[in-house]
Amino acid sequence: xxxxxxxxxxxxxKVYPTGTGGFKALKDINLTFxxxxxxxxxxxxxxxxxxxxxxxxxxxxxxxxxASVLGRSVNDLSSKEAARLRxxxxxxxxxxxxxxxxxxxxxxxxxxxxxLDYSSDKREKMVMDAxxxxxxxxxxxxxxxxxxxxxxxxxxxxxxxxxxPELILADEPTAxxxxxxxxxxxxxxxxxxxxxxxxxxxxxxxxxxxxxxKRTISLEDGxxxxxxxxxx
Amino acid sequence: xxxxxxxxxxxxxxxxxxPLITVTIGVALVTLGDSWVDGALVDIIDNNARLExxxxxxxxxxxxxxxxxxxxxxxxxxTKDLINDLEKEFTNMEWTPRIRFGGLLxxxxxxxVTIRQVRGSGLAVDLSEGSKEIERLDLNxxxxxxxxxxxxxxxxxxxxxxxxxxxxxxDEVTLISSSMYGSMVIHNFxxxxxxxxxIVALDRxxxxxxxxxxxxxxxMEDAAGEILGYxxxxxxxxxxxxASMKEYFNKTYHNPKDEFSPYLLTLRDQNxxxxxxLLYENAMGIFIFIFVLIMFIILWNAGLMNGIRRYGEMGLxxxxxxxxxxIYLTSIAEAVFIGLGGSVIGTLIGLGFAGYLQNYGVDVTxxxxxxxxxxxxxxxxxxxxxxxxxxxxxxxxATALGAIVSGRGIYKRKTAQLFKELxx
Ligand SMILES: Nc1ncnc2c1ncn2[C@@H]1O[C@H](COP(=O)(O)OP(=O)(O)OP(=O)(O)O)[C@@H](O)[C@H]1O
Ligand SMILES: [Mg+2]
Numbered sequence: 001x002x003x004x005x006x007x008x009x010x011x012x013x014k015v016y017p018t019g020t021g022g023f024k025a026l027k028d029i030n031l032t033f034x035x036x037x038x039x040x041x042x043x044x045x046x047x048x049x050x051x052x053x054x055x056x057x058x059x060x061x062x063x064x065x066x067a068s069v070l071g072r073s074v075n076d077l078s079s080k081e082a083a084r085l086r087x088x089x090x091x092x093x094x095x096x097x098x099x100x101x102x103x104x105x106x107x108x109x110x111x112x113x114x115x116l117d118y119s120s121d122k123r124e125k126m127v128m129d130a131x132x133x134x135x136x137x138x139x140x141x142x143x144x145x146x147x148x149x150x151x152x153x154x155x156x157x158x159x160x161x162x163x164x165p166e167l168i169l170a171d172e173p174t175a176x177x178x179x180x181x182x183x184x185x186x187x188x189x190x191x192x193x194x195x196x197x198x199x200x201x202x203x204x205x206x207x208x209x210x211x212x213x214k215r216t217i218s219l220e221d222g223x224x225x226x227x228x229x230x231x232x
Numbered sequence: 233x234x235x236x237x238x239x240x241x242x243x244x245x246x247x248x249x250x251p252l253i254t255v256t257i258g259v260a261l262v263t264l265g266d267s268w269v270d271g272a273l274v275d276i277i278d279n280n281a282r283l284e285x286x287x288x289x290x291x292x293x294x295x296x297x298x299x300x301x302x303x304x305x306x307x308x309x310x311t312k313d314l315i316n317d318l319e320k321e322f323t324n325m326e327w328t329p330r331i332r333f334g335g336l337l338x339x340x341x342x343x344x345v346t347i348r349q350v351r352g353s354g355l356a357v358d359l360s361e362g363s364k365e366i367e368r369l370d371l372n373x374x375x376x377x378x379x380x381x382x383x384x385x386x387x388x389x390x391x392x393x394x395x396x397x398x399x400x401x402x403d404e405v406t407l408i409s410s411s412m413y414g415s416m417v418i419h420n421f422x423x424x425x426x427x428x429x430x431i432v433a434l435d436r437x438x439x440x441x442x443x444x445x446x447x448x449x450x451x452m453e454d455a456a457g458e459i460l461g462y463x464x465x466x467x468x469x470x471x472x473x474x475a476s477m478k479e480y481f482n483k484t485y486h487n488p489k490d491e492f493s494p495y496l497l498t499l500r501d502q503n504x505x506x507x508x509x510l511l512y513e514n515a516m517g518i519f520i521f522i523f524v525l526i527m528f529i530i531l532w533n534a535g536l537m538n539g540i541r542r543y544g545e546m547g548l549x550x551x552x553x554x555x556x557x558x559i560y561l562t563s564i565a566e567a568v569f570i571g572l573g574g575s576v577i578g579t580l581i582g583l584g585f586a587g588y589l590q591n592y593g594v595d596v597t598x599x600x601x602x603x604x605x606x607x608x609x610x611x612x613x614x615x616x617x618x619x620x621x622x623x624x625x626x627x628x629x630a631t632a633l634g635a636i637v638s639g640r641g642i643y644k645r646k647t648a649q650l651f652k653e654l655x656x
Contacts, residue, residue, distance in 0.1 A: 054651055094654045
């Protein structure tokens with residue numbers, strides 16, 4: 001494995017157990033992702049995008065083949081080790097923002113840090129840094145119910161990046177946003193990718209997202225049907 | 233983390249208020265119930281002790297065997313010395329001799345011929361100066377006519393006896409009974425007053441006479457059927473304390489070969505009081521158990537509801553790398569926090585009501601048919617040490633159990649589903 005290879009996927013197959021012998025959601029996938037990529041998995045509904053992100057995010061295990069993330073083999077991780085890996089190195093952004101309504105913007109972003117033994121000074125610095133990235137420092141005391149959809153997703157992004165993870169997985173992050181807000185959050189994520197070197201992997205249908213991707217992996221029926229680098 | 237979660241708990245009142253109210257009510261009821269039962273127990277103990285059993289009682293073993301018929305031929309002798317010994321052994325107690333006696337009361341006509349005769353049962357008590365019997369039996373209160381005996385030849389009769397004998401205060405009656413040695417004795421008393429206990433059985437045929445008069449009449453110089461012992465501070469009464477007194481006294485003073493040697497009985501050894509008091513104590517245990525059960529079921533369901541309401545939060549926490557075990561433990565910690573809060577509030581409320589009952593009582597005289605002095609017609613509570621913590625055990629236990637059972641769902645969450653679950 002080369003130094004810059006963040007993720008390697010080797011002959012990966014995922015079979016979901018069903019009543020009739022199982023459903024093959026991913027078939028013989030071979031992919032590598034370099035550190036610092038800004039890539040996306042695209043494809044029709046049911047093609048296996050989320051399944052692939054799940055495995056990369058150590059939320060699920062491969063049925064066959066190997067996947068290794070940040071130098072750790074996903075196949076061999078115990079659930080506790082997988083949780084640790086997620087906690088330290090991977091950020092998630094969801095289609096719905098999943099903010100906790102009883103907490104303020106600031107507290108929602110602080111939440112992932114509470115599992116780590118950081119001093120409150122250090123936490124405050126990290127939270128404010130993340131909020132500055134998404135341009136919401138002035139709304140830190142707002143509750144999620146007082147935010148627009150775009151602002152909510154920006155808080156979710158701040159929550160995903162607050163620990164400065166190497167890898168951020170975003171499943172349909174723009175699905176609930178209008179064009180203006182979609183471009184705004186894409187801009188933020190591109191900037192993070194450039195300035196912090198954070199690796200982004202999207203799963204998306206959204207043209208706006210696809211246009212900004214530097215690499216597009218097409219899935220069709222559980223297989224890789226294309227893997228294109230964007231023209232510079 | 234816990235601080236953070238508790239902050240959320242306090243802000244989300246729909247999450248915390250219902251369990252809190254459940255625990256508060258349950259704990260308040262348990263606290264009040266406990267102090268009420270305690271109050272009832274204290275009443276039973278106190279009334280029995282004063283009227284009949286003492287906190288402890290010394291008799292001969294032979295007397296003990298037939299204690300219900302109060303056989304004075306088996307009475308204790310040398311009571312002065314015995315009481316001296318008892319006072320030296322147990323400096324926290326005070327001792328008083330009593331004689332229970334029975335006999336015929338006889339009223340004679342002009343020519344000295346009997347015109348009426350009624351069977352009565354009597355209690356001879358020390359009415360001399362310095363004795364606390366007047367206070368203990370509340371004689372001033374139950375005296376409804378006349379005065380307390382001032383000489384050893386005066387006697388107090390219950391309304392039933394006076395009616396059946398057709399006598400008035402100031403009249404003379406003759407007691408026909410048997411002496412300690414079995415011979416028939418006849419002694420004249422003047423009725424100095426009428427006493428009403430408010431207890432039917434006692435008001436029918438009870439009489440109270442001065443100890444000296446009965447000792448003289450029954451030939452019981454320095455003898456007594458029973459010596460009753462009372463804690464100088466009645467609050468000191470404790471079943472374990474009296475049990476150890478019994479063990480010590482009977483080992484030291486009782487001679488198993490001599491059936492006339494003194495033997496110490498505790499309050500609980502008499503009048504089936506042990507059974508009655510155990511019944512109360514067990515009732516309290518069952519009461520608490522039922523409350524824990526009800527609270528547990530309510531809180532378990534509240535926990536399940538919470539699990540549904542906070543499904544997204546739990547999923548998110550799993551996704552960002554919190555282990556299921558950690559989430560489970562923190563949800564129990566949250567519940568215990570609520571349990572503690574509810575227990576504190578519930579205990580305070582319970583104590584408030586109990587304090588009111590303790591100080592003022594609820595007078596139920598109107599609801600009772602007969603107004604009896606010895607059966608409490610005032611419901612009282614008693615705040616004891618246990619009142620302060622008895623609610624905590626069920627309060628915290630029920631919330632913790634509720635969370636332990638309802639929170640297990642977190643282990644059933646599959647991380648592989650989280651993306652999908654969180655998209656909804
Ligand atoms: N737990 C499961 N059990 C059985 N089949 C599943 C399960 N999860 C997903 N699948 C199937 O696997 C296939 C791929 O699902 P996946 O969620 O990865 O699709 P997707 O590309 O993310 O689709 P979408 O764009 O609609 O989100 C689908 O056909 C789906 O029915
Ligand atoms: Mg999907």
